[in-house]
Amino acid sequence: MDVAATRFDPWLGAIAILGIALGLWLLGRGMRGYRDAIRLGDTATSRISTLAAGEVRVSGVVDVAELTLVSPLQSAACVYYEATIGDAGSLIDLDPRFRERRAVGFRLRDASGSIRVFPRGARWDAPTCFAGSTGVLGEEPPGLMLRTGSAVADGELDRDAAVAALLSVRPALTGSADGPLRVTGGWPGAFGPATSRRRSYHETRLAPGDPVTIVGRALPFSDLSDPAEADVALDAESGPDDPEVTGDIAEARQAGLLADTPDAAWGNAAIPGFGIGRPVRGPDIDPAARSLPLATRDEAARSDRRFRIAPETLVLASAPGVPLLIAYGLPTGAVARGHDRFIVGLLGALLAIGSALGLAAMIGGAAGR
C-alpha cells in the first residue's frame, strides 16, 4: 500500500488523534502504576503491634473508626468512594456530569492489633464495585440504589436498623415518564439539565472488611498538623496553614461571620454526643422544648473511647512529600496491579506512536497529492 498516496480522511484523522491521546493517557496511568508498585513492593510489611514511627507498610482489614460513608450509587457503607455519572457510550469520559469523591478516617487491623488511619491527601487504588449504564429502553442497571439520605452514617452497627434496611423494599429506578433519575432530588443540579441521553455509572469504594495495604508515615497523633480535618478532606493543597486560608479566616472573624469557639458557633450542637441524641451534658434549651435524655455513664464512656485518641498513639497519615497510598488487597496483588498498569501503559505508548504514524501518513499523503 502506498501510504503517501493515502487520501486525508477527517474521520480517520480524528481517530488517529484520539489514539494518540488515549495512548498517552494510558502511558501516564502506567507510570503512576509503576511508581506505586515500587513504593508498595519495596517496603517490608510491619506488624501493627510493633510499629515504629516513620515510613511503614501495613496490611490488614478495614475496620470502622467512628463513622462510615454511604456511597452515592449503591448506598453501601464504606470508608472511601469515588462515584461518577456520565454519558454512556463515550470511550473516556474526562468531564462526567457528576463526580464525587470522599473518605473518612478508619482503623486498619492485622493479626497483632489495629491502627487509626487519617486519609487526608491519600492516593487510593480501590476496586470498581459498580459499573453499568442505562438500557436502551431507559431502564436503570441492576444494583443501582441511589443514596437518598445522609452521606455519613454512625459506624456502630445498630442491629434493628440493619434488619429494617434488609427488610425494606425500595422502588425500582426507571427512566419513566417522570424523567430519568427522579429519585436524585437530593442532589439538585448535580446532573445538569434534564436529558434523554443514556447514562453510565461507575463507583469505586473501600468498605469495612476489605483487605488493604497502606504505605505511609506512622506518627504520634499529637504530631498531626490538623487532626480535625485530617480524616475528611482529600486534597492537602489548601490546609489551614495556607496563607490565603488564614487570611480568609481572620477576615471572617473580624467581620463577625466566624465565631471563636465551637460553642459560640454551634451552641448545643457543639456538645459531644449531641448529634447522636446522647449529649454528655445538658444542652441549653428553651424551657418549653422537649428535653433530650442524657447519656448514661457507660454510654458517655463509650463515646469518649470512640472519639478520643491519646496524643502519643501512633496513627497513619500523609506527610509532606510522603502521601498515604491506600491500595485494595494484599501487597502482592497491589504490586502486580501496578505492574500490569505499566505494561498497559507501554502498549499505550505503542498505540500513540502508531496513531502518530498513521496521522503523519495521512497528512503527508494529502500534502503530496
Next chain:
Amino acid sequence: MSPMAFVAAFAVGLLAAIVLFIAVMDYNAVMALRQRIDKAWSNIDVVLKQRDDQLPALVSAVRGLMRFEQSVLTDVARARAAYSPTEPIPDQAVHADVTSRAVRSLLAVVEAYPEVHSDTNVLDLQAEIERLEGMIADRRELYNDQVYRYNARISTFPTLVLAPLFGWRPREFFAAPTSDLDRPVAGL
C-alpha cells in the same frame, strides 16, 4: 520538518522519556531502600539497647535469691558485655542471639524458684524483657525483609544496569552464622 520526521522525533522522545522515567524511579527506589534499611537497623539498635539497660536490673533482682545458678547469671552478664554497636552487623547478630539465649535460660531458671517468680519486681522486669525480645524478633524480621528487597532489586533488571554505575553492593542480613552459635542441647 516533514510529518514523518516529526513522528520519528515523537517516537524517539517518547521512548527516551520512558527510559529516563524508569531510570529515575529505580534510582530513587534504591535510595529509599537504603534509607529504610538504615532506619530498620536503627530501630533494632534502639530495642537492643533498651534490653541491655534492663538486664542488670533483672540480674541484681534475682542474684540474692538464686544461690545455685550463678553460671546462668554470669552467662547473661558476659553476653551483655560482649555486645558493641560499632561491630559489623553479623557480629552484632551473634552477640544479640547469644544474649537472647542467655536471657531465655535465665527466665526458664527463674520459673523453678517460686520465691523469685512471685516477686513483683522480677515479674515486671521479666514481662518487660519478654516484650523487648518480641520487638527485637519482629524488627529483625523487618530489617531482613528490607535487606532482601534491596538485594533483590539491585540484582534484577533494570536496576541491575545501574548498580555498577553507582557502586551499589548487597547488604548483610541480621543473622548469625550457625557455626557461631552453640547448638541447642536436646535433653530428656
